[in-house]
Every structure is written in structure tokens, then in C-alpha cells.
Amino acid sequence: MGYRIALGVESACDEAGAGVVRDGRRFGHGLASRPDAVADTLARKAVAAA
Numbered sequence: 001m002g003y004r005i006a007l008g009v010e011s012a013c014d015e016a017g018a019g020v021v022r023d024g025r026r027f028g029h030g031l032a033s034r035p036d037a038v039a040d041t042l043a044r045k046a047v048a049a050a
Contacts, residue, residue: 013043 006021019029 003022004024005027008019008021010017014035015031015033017029017031020027
């Protein structure tokens with residue numbers, strides 16, 4: 001019987017993350033972020049205006 005592997009990916013205006021689970025256990029993960037992102041400010045203003 002082989003391994004059961006799942007990949008999860010999450011993305012937002014200023015962050016992106018990914019994780020891998022193998023047989024119910026976290027196998028690896030990563031996170032990248034841009035705290036000075038202009039897109040975050042623009043997105044926040046767009047949501048407030050909606």
C-alpha cells in the first residue's frame with residue numbers, strides 16, 4: 001500500500017502558504033509574506049468601499 005499525501009495551498013494579498021501531509025502527519029510546510037505589500041493596502045480600501 002502506498003502513502004496518502006495531501007497538499008494544501010493558501011493565498012492572500014500579502015501572504016502565501018503551503019503544507020504537505022503524509023499519512024496524517026505534517027511532512028512539510030512553508031510561508032512567504034510581504035508585510036510592506038501595496039496590494040494589502042489597496043485590498044483593504046476596496047473591501048471598506050464595498
